[in-house]
Amino acid sequence: MAKGEQKGLGDELFGTRMGEFRDASGPVKGEFVPPPDVSGTEEIEEALPEQEEFWRAPVRFGSIPVDREPLGWDGRRGFRKWYPQVMLPTQVVERVSFGHPELEPNRLFWGDNLHVMRQLPSESIDLIYIDPPFFSGKQYNVIFGDQNELRSFSDIWDGGMPGYLIWLNARLYEMKRLLKKTGSIYIHLDWHAGHYVKQEMDKIFGYGGLSGNGPGFKTEIVWQYSWGVRTDKRWNRKHDIILFYSRESEFTFNANDVREPHLLVAESSKQLIKYTGSLTHDRKWNKGFDESGALPTDVWYIATINAQSKERIGYPTQKPEALLERIILGSSNQNDVVADFFCGGGTTPAVAQRLGRRWIACDQSRVAVAITADRVAKLSEQISLEQASKTFTVPDFTVEHWGIYEAKRLSETPPDQFRQFVLRAYGAVPDNSEAGIHGHKGAIPVWVGEPSQKSQVTAQDVVNFANAVRKTPRYQQDNLRDGIMLAWAFREDAVQAAQQLREQEATDLNFIRLDMIRIDSLQFRQHVSVLSTADKADYSTFLTFVMPPRVEVGWKKLSGLTYRFDVSETVVLNAGGKIINVQWDFDYNGTFTSTQGFSFIRNATKEPALLVDYTFPATGQYRIACKVQDDIGGEGLWTGRIEVN
Numbered sequence: 317m318a319k320g321e322q323k324g325l326g327d328e329l330f331g332t333r334m335g336e337f338r339d340a341s342g343p344v345k346g347e348f349v350p351p352p353d354v355s356g357t358e359e360i361e362e363a364l365p366e367q368e369e370f371w372r373a374p375v376r377f378g379s380i381p382v383d384r385e386p387l388g389w390d391g392r393r394g395f396r397k398w399y400p401q402v403m404l405p406t407q408v409v410e411r412v413s414f415g416h417p418e419l420e421p422n423r424l425f426w427g428d429n430l431h432v433m434r435q436l437p438s439e440s441i442d443l444i445y446i447d448p449p450f451f452s453g454k455q456y457n458v459i460f461g462d463q464n465e466l467r468s469f470s471d472i473w474d475g476g477m478p479g480y481l482i483w484l485n486a487r488l489y490e491m492k493r494l495l496k497k498t499g500s501i502y503i504h505l506d507w508h509a510g511h512y513v514k515q516e517m518d519k520i521f522g523y524g525g526l527s528g529n530g531p532g533f534k535t536e537i538v539w540q541y542s543w544g545v546r547t548d549k550r551w552n553r554k555h556d557i558i559l560f561y562s563r564e565s566e567f568t569f570n571a572n573d574v575r576e577p578h579l580l581v582a583e584s585s586k587q588l589i590k591y592t593g594s595l596t597h598d599r600k601w602n603k604g605f606d607e608s609g610a611l612p613t614d615v616w617y618i619a620t621i622n623a624q625s626k627e628r629i630g631y632p633t634q635k636p637e638a639l640l641e642r643i644i645l646g647s648s649n650q651n652d653v654v655a656d657f658f659c660g661g662g663t664t665p666a667v668a669q670r671l672g673r674r675w676i677a678c679d680q681s682r683v684a685v686a687i688t689a690d691r692v693a694k695l696s697e698q699i700s701l702e703q704a705s706k707t708f709t710v711p712d713f714t715v716e717h718w719g720i721y722e723a724k725r726l727s728e729t730p731p732d733q734f735r736q737f738v739l740r741a742y743g744a745v746p747d748n749s750e751a752g753i754h755g756h757k758g759a760i761p762v763w764v765g766e767p768s769q770k771s772q773v774t775a776q777d778v779v780n781f782a783n784a785v786r787k788t789p790r791y792q793q794d795n796l797r798d799g800i801m802l803a804w805a806f807r808e809d810a811v812q813a814a815q816q817l818r819e820q821e822a823t824d825l826n827f828i829r830l831d832m833i834r835i836d837s838l839q840f841r842q843h844v845s846v847l848s849t850a851d852k853a854d855y856s857t858f859l860t861f862v863m864p865p866r867v868e869v870g871w872k873k874l875s876g877l878t879y880r881f882d883v884s885e886t887v888v889l890n891a892g893g894k895i896i897n898v899q900w901d902f903d904y905n906g907t908f909t910s911t912q913g914f915s916f917i918r919n920a921t922k923e924p925a926l927l928v929d930y931t932f933p934a935t936g937q938y939r940i941a942c943k944v945q946d947d948i949g950g951e952g953l954w955t956g957r958i959e960v961n
């Protein structure tokens with residue numbers, strides 16, 4: 317697509333996936349995006365490159381074993397052997413708008429990226445950048461400390477390098493499937509695992525051919541910095557490795573957008589360069605000196621984020637925007653789709669938005685997603701204000717949850733959507749063609765209760781459903797007598813009614829066997845937990861429901877315009893949970909965008925700060941908002957007014 321042309325994300329990303337929820341501009345808050353059709357999911361969708369010439373061993377060595385496949389690959393099931401497919405709907409908990417709802421929204425996911433990616437359509441993304449946890453030990457990598465993050469790390473660090481590589485390979489494989497033919501991927505690593513991952517990438521994407529211009533490997537970029545302690549015992553490690561691969565041999569690359577300053581030449585010596593052009597490594601040297609800079613190389617010096625950086629959010633692995641800017645400018649065009657499936661504090665989506673790209677981001681930490689949403693919202697508001705000077709408009713973005721759902725929001729959903737969600741989550745298919753029946757699990761009719769968590773199924777509901785089942789052809793012709801009722805709760809009389817229907821089996825041919833399953837029970841999530849035990853993957857948190865914390869805010873005046881705010885009275889409603897992050901917006905206008913420096917605040921012991929001091933710019937009345945995340949995944953919002961005098 318030409319630069320500057322505005323196009324909706326959903327044309328590629330929702331188009332084949334939205335099913336019954338599709339409308340011109342993607343899903344709205346409270347809706348669900350159903351998973352794609354699961355048929356054929358055991359088939360391998362994306363073949364590995366053959367690369368015969370690369371792997372050929374000289375005959376004189378006989379048949380020495382050569383491992384051509386990435387670690388963990390199974391010829392029949394791919395990486396699904398270790399990580400079975402789990403298809404679940406995503407819950408759209410937020411749609412943040414910047415005045416262009418007609419455009420398909422960008423997407424921010426909270427969930428395990430492997431499973432989120434498996435639900436996205438093939439060949440839909442132009443550029444992927446990832447900065448996965450390095451192979452450098454568990455503690456260093458724990459950034460946010462929430463339970464989902466910790467669980468993911470026990471998955472990654474369960475063993476040495478092989479465990480890490482299999483975990484990453486399963487994800488790299490999906491990324492290849494998602495890339496468009498002209499797309500490319502950057503993988504940010506360091507000395508711990510960089511060279512091992514390079515070998516795996518060569519097997520998944522290709523080694524680039526002997527010329528280096530074929531599909532797969534293109535460049536190993538060295539990101540050089542000066543940050544960190546130094547030793548006099550060895551050469552100091554002051555660079556990260558960024559592996560750059562293209563999916564095919566033809567790919568998007570905008571060398572002119574990422575030219576580098578000419579090195580080794582003073583302004584006055586341009587004439588000299590004409591004759592010793594190799595100094596600039598610029599193939600254009602013989603046509604004259606290019607004022608806009610030298611063609612780009614693979615060693616980049618970019619300063620790390622320091623305590624004074626305006627873009628600093630406050631957690632250790634945040635990458636500089638300048639780094640992402642270089643990658644995004646070099647490997648995508650305006651309106652291309654840029655994705656980061658380990659988005660952390662949202663550097664990639666923020667820069668993608670600033671440069672007029674569409675984006676997809678994902679993280680399995682609830683806090684990371686909250687920080688990213690806040691960062692992009694703030695930036696997008698700013699861009700929208702400066703709109704006149706921009707060649708692009710800012711689409712909305714959705715915040716979508718995969719696998720862990722907010723029960724309170726679910727219970728506020730319109731009944732039709734709620735039922736569709738419950739059926740999809742249960743692995744059933746919605747179907748309204750028979751009165752009194754909402755869908756089917758295999759051939760078994762399924763009925764779903766009301767959205768409100770306070771609602772309870774009654775004896776009358778049971779009788780009505782039994783009658784509906786009796787009218788079905790399967791009951792009348794095939795003698796199929798089963799039915800499933802899914803609901804938050806069942807009243808005692810409902811349980812008894814079902815019991816009576818079942819007991820009739822001995823005496824009455826009209827009997828019905830009804831299974832009554834609570835939505836937040838183990839039985840409901842059985843199809844997920846079965847996968848978990850069968851394949852030893854830890855899916856123990858998939859398909860669970862969380863409650864938002866009840867946020868309580870108190871404050872007192874310290875002096876002048878400075879006030880102290882306190883959230884320590886907040887009640888976490890998820891069993892065993894604790895507060896993990898607090899964000900503040902001291903100038904709330906209806907869209908939460910945290911005040912600079914109040915998105916990820918830690919006290920001296922790295923615990924979330926429950927007390928914060930803020931100095932207002934002037935006296936007057938202010939609307940303020942506070943968001944609290946707990947370590948299970950609940951998030952609560954409090955809003956109020958304060959008179960500053």
Ligand SMILES: C[S@@+](CC[C@H](N)C(=O)[O-])C[C@H]1O[C@@H](n2cnc3c(N)ncnc32)[C@H](O)[C@@H]1O
Pocket residue numbers: 427428429430447448449450459465468633634635636657658659660661662663664678679680681684
């Ligand atoms: C090194 S940080 C990324 C930092 C990011 N580049 C930035 O500039 O803010 C790695 C992130 O990967 C996330 N992560 C780890 N395992 C994940 C998984 N399976 N799915 C999604 N995110 C994951 C972590 O929660 C963490 O936020």
